[in-house]
Amino acid sequence: MQQLLILSGKGGTGKTTIASAFIKLSNAKAYADCDVDAPNLHLIMSQSDEPKRSNYYGLSKAKIDLYVCIRCDLCRQNCRFEAIDSGAGGIMYEVYHYACEGCGVCEAICPVGAIKLIPAIAGELILYRGDAVFSTAQLKMGSGTSGLLVTEVKKQMTSVINDADIAIIDGSPGLGCPVIASLNGADMVLIVTEPSVSGISDMERIIKTAAQFQTKIAVCINKYDTNIKNTEIIESFCEFRQLPLAGRIPFDPEAVTAINTGQSIVEVDCLSGQAAREVFDRTMQILVGNG
Amino acid sequence: MRIAVLSGKGGTGKTLISVNLAAVSKEAIYIDCDVEEPNGHLFFKPENLAAEYISVKIPLVDNELCNGCRICAVFCQYNALAYINQKLLIFDDVCHSCGGCVLFCPEKALAEKEKNIGIVQSGTSGLVHVITGILDTGEASGVPIIKKLMQNAPAGQEDVFIDCPPGSDCIVMGSIKDADYCVLVAEPTLFGVHNLKMVHDLVRLFRKPHGAVLNKCLEGYDPAAQYCEDHGIRIIGRIPFDHDLGTLNSNALIAARENGKYREVFTSLLQKVREEVQDAAAIDFKR
Numbered sequence: 001m002q003q004l005l006i007l008s009g010k011g012g013t014g015k016t017t018i019a020s021a022f023i024k025l026s027n028a029k030a031y032a033d034c035d036v037d038a039p040n041l042h043l044i045m046s047q048s049d050e051p052k053r054s055n056y057y058g059l060s061k062a063k064i065d066l067y068v069c070i071r072c073d074l075c076r077q078n079c080r081f082e083a084i085d086s087g088a089g090g091i092m093y094e095v096y097h098y099a100c101e102g103c104g105v106c107e108a109i110c111p112v113g114a115i116k117l118i119p120a121i122a123g124e125l126i127l128y129r130g131d132a133v134f135s136t137a138q139l140k141m142g143s144g145t146s147g148l149l150v151t152e153v154k155k156q157m158t159s160v161i162n163d164a165d166i167a168i169i170d171g172s173p174g175l176g177c178p179v180i181a182s183l184n185g186a187d188m189v190l191i192v193t194e195p196s197v198s199g200i201s202d203m204e205r206i207i208k209t210a211a212q213f214q215t216k217i218a219v220c221i222n223k224y225d226t227n228i229k230n231t232e233i234i235e236s237f238c239e240f241r242q243l244p245l246a247g248r249i250p251f252d253p254e255a256v257t258a259i260n261t262g263q264s265i266v267e268v269d270c271l272s273g274q275a276a277r278e279v280f281d282r283t284m285q286i287l288v289g290n291g
Numbered sequence: 292m293r294i295a296v297l298s299g300k301g302g303t304g305k306t307l308i309s310v311n312l313a314a315v316s317k318e319a320i321y322i323d324c325d326v327e328e329p330n331g332h333l334f335f336k337p338e339n340l341a342a343e344y345i346s347v348k349i350p351l352v353d354n355e356l357c358n359g360c361r362i363c364a365v366f367c368q369y370n371a372l373a374y375i376n377q378k379l380l381i382f383d384d385v386c387h388s389c390g391g392c393v394l395f396c397p398e399k400a401l402a403e404k405e406k407n408i409g410i411v412q413s414g415t416s417g418l419v420h421v422i423t424g425i426l427d428t429g430e431a432s433g434v435p436i437i438k439k440l441m442q443n444a445p446a447g448q449e450d451v452f453i454d455c456p457p458g459s460d461c462i463v464m465g466s467i468k469d470a471d472y473c474v475l476v477a478e479p480t481l482f483g484v485h486n487l488k489m490v491h492d493l494v495r496l497f498r499k500p501h502g503a504v505l506n507k508c509l510e511g512y513d514p515a516a517q518y519c520e521d522h523g524i525r526i527i528g529r530i531p532f533d534h535d536l537g538t539l540n541s542n543a544l545i546a547a548r549e550n551g552k553y554r555e556v557f558t559s560l561l562q563k564v565r566e567e568v569q570d571a572a573a574i575d576f577k578r
Contacts, residue, residue, distance in 0.1 A: 008301075009328050010301060010302060010328055010330075011300060011301005011302040011303075011328075011457045012300060012301045012302010012303060012478075013301075013302060016482065037299075037457070037458035037459060037460050038299045038300055038301075038457065038458050038459070038485075038486045038489060040300070040481075040482040040485055040486070043481050043482065043485055044481075059368065060368070078390070078394065080388060080389050080390050081389070098461065098464055101387050101389065102368055103368055103369075103387060103389030103391055104366065104368050104389075104391060105389050105390065105391040105394060108366065108391065108394075108395060109394070117368075139459075139460060141459050141460075141489065141492055141493050141496060142459065142460065142461060142463075142464045142493065142496065143460060143461065144434075144460065144461040146458075146460050147431060172458075173301040173302075173327075173328070173457050173458075174325075174327035174328055174456065174457070174458075175327045175328065175426075175428055176327045176426065176430070176431055176432060176433060176462075177431035177432060179327075180429075180431055194302075194541075195541060196540065196541035196542075196543070197330075197333050197541065197542060197543030198306065198328075198330035198333055198541075198543065199541075201328070201330060201333055202328040202330070205327075205328060205428050206328075208428040208429075209428045209429055212428075212429055226537055226538070226541060227538060227541040227542065230541060230542070253509070256479075256480055256509070259480055259481055259482065260479075260480055260481050260514065262481065
C-alpha cells in the first residue's frame, strides 16, 4: 500500500481541502488524519457508520500521596520540567499535571515511596470502517506526545487494511514531532504551499525536514493567483531543487462554500475542483514513477 | 500587558494580527512562539540581530565505566537508552532531558552534554523589539525554546504580543500560560469553527480572559460569528476579506505601516484589546 502524505509547513494552505479531494478522486480505501492536534478531515468525509473509539494513553503522570510525603523536597529539586510545586506553606506538594512529562525521576528519588506514575488518557483514537477505512484521532487539550498518537493513527489504519492501492494521509502543520511521525513510512509527500513569503519560508523548512526521510517530494501551489510573482518564485525554486510540480490551484470562493457544506471541492462544479483533478493526475504519475 | 494571539487552525491570521498590533503600539515587544514555522520576522525584517543558541541536555556515556547493568535503560520512559552488543546506545532524538539516567547510574558512567536544538533571535524594527524562536529542522520539540522565550519576556508595562503556534497542545499552553489576555483568531469556515472551539476550551481551562477576532469575513452566513454568539465569546474585531490586504500580507509587508486605512483598523483593534485587558483586570481585582 502506497502512502501519500499531504504536508505544508504553514497552516491553512489547504492540506485538508486537497486531501479530501484526493480521497474522492482516488476512491481511496484507506485514509487517515494525522493532524491530531486540530483534526478536520472528518468534517468533510461524512461517515454513516458509528466509529470505534478507544482511549489513547500517552505518558504517565506523577501523583504524590500527601499522607506518605515527608516534605523532603527531593522530587521538586530534581524535576527538570518544574512540574512539582511545594504548595501552600511548602507542605502541600503537588504535581502540575500539564508540565509533568512522566519521566519517573520523582518516583524513583522519593525516599518514602510517596510518588507513583499513573497512566493518563491523552486522547482518543477513532476508526471508521464503512466503505473505506478512515483512521483519525483527537489529542486531549494540552497533552504532549502528539507524535506517538500520530504513529498510533497510522498503525490503526494499517492494522485493518494493508492491501489497498493507496492510502491518503492528511498531515499537520509545522515540522516537529507529529510531522516527523507522519513522515515515517510515507512513500511520497505532496507539499501544499501558497504564494506568500511566509508560505515559501515554511515550504523550504518542511522540504528540508522531509528530505531527511528520502521520500519522493512534489509541490502544489494553492491559491496561486493571489500572488503570481510569488508563484513564479516557488516554481523556479522547485526547478532549481529538481522537485516535481504537481500543479496550481486558483483561489476560489466556491471552495469555501463547498467546505462549509461538508463537501469536497471535486464534488461541486468549480474552478478549484477542476484544477485539483489535474493536480491529482499529475501526483499519481509522480507517485508511480512516471513523473 | 501580555497579549497572546492564537487559533487552533493554521493560516487564520495569527501572524497578521499580532504583527500589526505590535506595529501600531507605541513601543512593543513581538515574540514569535511558532518556533516550527516562525514568520513574524519575515514581516518585521529586524535589524541589529543577536542570536542565542538554545540547547537541551543529552546523556553521554563513558564506556570504560559502564558495566552494562541496564538500570538507565530500564528507567528511561522514552526508550532513549538501550544496551545492545555490550554497548550502551543513546538515541538523542527521543530523549526528554529528564536527567534520570545520569542521576541513577550506580557507576557514574553517564554525564550530560549540551545539544543545540535552535536559536532565539532578537532584533529591532522601528519601535518594535522582535524576538523569534527558531527550531532546527529535524528536531522534534520546540518546548525548551518557548520556555526560554517566555522566561525572557518582560512582565512590566510594555505591550507584549505573543504569536502562538497553531493547535492546542503542550507547546501552545507554554505560550499562553503567562498571558493577561488571549485573542482567538477565527476564519469563517467549518474548519475554522471546529478549531476555534478547541482553543476556546483551552483558554477557558486556563481561565484566561479572551475575545475573538474574525478574519477573512465574507458577506453572508459566518459560522465563526455564529459560534461566538452561541458560546458567549466577545467579538472584538472583524477584518473583512480584502484583496489588497491579502496581497500586502503575502508579500510579507506590514499592512499598518504601508497604508493608513489598515493602520486605522489595527489601531482601533488595539484600543479594543486595551479596554478588554482593563476590564479583565478590574474583574480580577474585585475577586
